[in-house]
Amino acid sequence: MALVSVADFELKAKRNLEKNALDYYKNGAGEQVTVSLNHEAYKRLRLRPRFLRDVSHLDVSCEILGQQLQWPLGIAPSAMQKLAHPDGEIGMARAAGKAGSIYILSTLSTTSLEDLAKAAPDTCKWFQLYIYKDRHVTEQLVRRAERANFKALVVTIDTPINGDRRADAKNKFCLPSHLSLANFEGEMAQGVISCGGGSGLNEYVASHYDPSITWKDIKWLQQLTHLPVILKGILTAEDAELAREFGCSGIIVSNHGGRQLDTAPATIEALPEIVAAVGNDLVVMLDGGIMQGNDIFKALALGAKTVFIGRPALWGLATNGQAGVEQLLHVMRDDFEITMKLTGCPSLADIQPTMVVHESTYWNRH
Numbered sequence: 001m002a003l004v005s006v007a008d009f010e011l012k013a014k015r016n017l018e019k020n021a022l023d024y025y026k027n028g029a030g031e032q033v034t035v036s037l038n039h040e041a042y043k044r045l046r047l048r049p050r051f052l053r054d055v056s057h058l059d060v061s062c063e064i065l066g067q068q069l070q071w072p073l074g075i076a077p078s079a080m081q082k083l084a085h086p087d088g089e090i091g092m093a094r095a096a097g098k099a100g101s102i103y104i105l106s107t108l109s110t111t112s113l114e115d116l117a118k119a120a121p122d123t124c125k126w127f128q129l130y131i132y133k134d135r136h137v138t139e140q141l142v143r144r145a146e147r148a149n150f151k152a153l154v155v156t157i158d159t160p161i162n163g164d165r166r167a168d169a170k171n172k173f174c175l176p177s178h179l180s181l182a183n184f185e186g187e188m189a190q191g192v193i194s195c196g197g198g199s200g201l202n203e204y205v206a207s208h209y210d211p212s213i214t215w216k217d218i219k220w221l222q223q224l225t226h227l228p229v230i231l232k233g234i235l236t237a238e239d240a241e242l243a244r245e246f247g248c249s250g251i252i253v254s255n256h257g258g259r260q261l262d263t264a265p266a267t268i269e270a271l272p273e274i275v276a277a278v279g280n281d282l283v284v285m286l287d288g289g290i291m292q293g294n295d296i297f298k299a300l301a302l303g304a305k306t307v308f309i310g311r312p313a314l315w316g317l318a319t320n321g322q323a324g325v326e327q328l329l330h331v332m333r334d335d336f337e338i339t340m341k342l343t344g345c346p347s348l349a350d351i352q353p354t355m356v357v358h359e360s361t362y363w364n365r366h
Ligand SMILES: Cc1cc2nc3c(=O)[nH]c(=O)nc-3n(C[C@H](O)[C@H](O)[C@H](O)COP(=O)(O)O)c2cc1C
Pocket: 024, 025, 026, 038, 076, 077, 078, 079, 106, 107, 108, 128, 156, 232, 254, 255, 256, 257, 258, 259, 287, 288, 289, 290, 308, 309, 310, 311, 312
């Protein structure tokens, strides 16, 4: 079967993955309302194209926090990528590098951050961080990320506890014994095992992540490091304003792919109030539900500087390792270029907010 869309990769990936891994990758929290909203909200937005604007040459390059990128799409952090394919995080990061994209490594990776840095030296890499109850654990991760030349820290703020992921609870999700959480040693490396009869990840998060963290801990982290601090999981103008007040370099508007708080808004719905509040002061980025070129375009038009994909990259990896992710990124890049040309935008600077409207705009005029 020719793979010409993210949906094609998803179909193929689903055939290749074991149930434990597939359910973990695919599902969200609760009744999965937010998982669906992340996609449906894009379909409710209409594009208003302009024509006769010479689109024979495109330039979709951009600069994010001092990094020169070939286009405004990167790979969001997702845990345990070797569950998808033995190429795991290294395959994913190398594919991102070839595509000129950012790669964000999860704290819960199955490749250590040092091994990843060695294997993908030319990829722009950021490190995603959770704040552990034992601050020494977080501090050590920060020092290692700095030494390994990661360019930013992405602190995930939406996970004081793990979301209500029902499929993982039913499957008693755990990491197979041939894999480990490679940034850790000993018990913490084998940590995602189910002891209490439910999801092993729930148990891991409850034992190690600190649910008492506040903005004070963001300050603590900033004082610890010279790297830019980006907050991932912002969904309101209020928290975006606090991120600005606390001197963060950027934010990722994210609902964790619908895996944490169910019925939280789609990220594309939350984006406009956040851009209105802080868009001139902070780098605003977004993830969640991005499947095609149109989606990328809509997020940029509404003020995101770049977007990230979570599951689509995992579908690429599960389809054919690094080569699968490379192919997936090609498909998405081609599709984005089609949208740029058909909307009359030879560069990212030509994308205007007026080019995207909610579907109701058309009907309310009459
Ligand atoms: C299987 C899986 C594992 C994830 N693991 C992490 C993680 O370790 N840290 C984190 O901040 N976000 C994690 N996320 C959330 C992603 O970074 C991202 O916010 C989300 O996947 C974006 O939505 P999308 O999958 O619709 O693109 C994970 C997502 C998935 C699907």
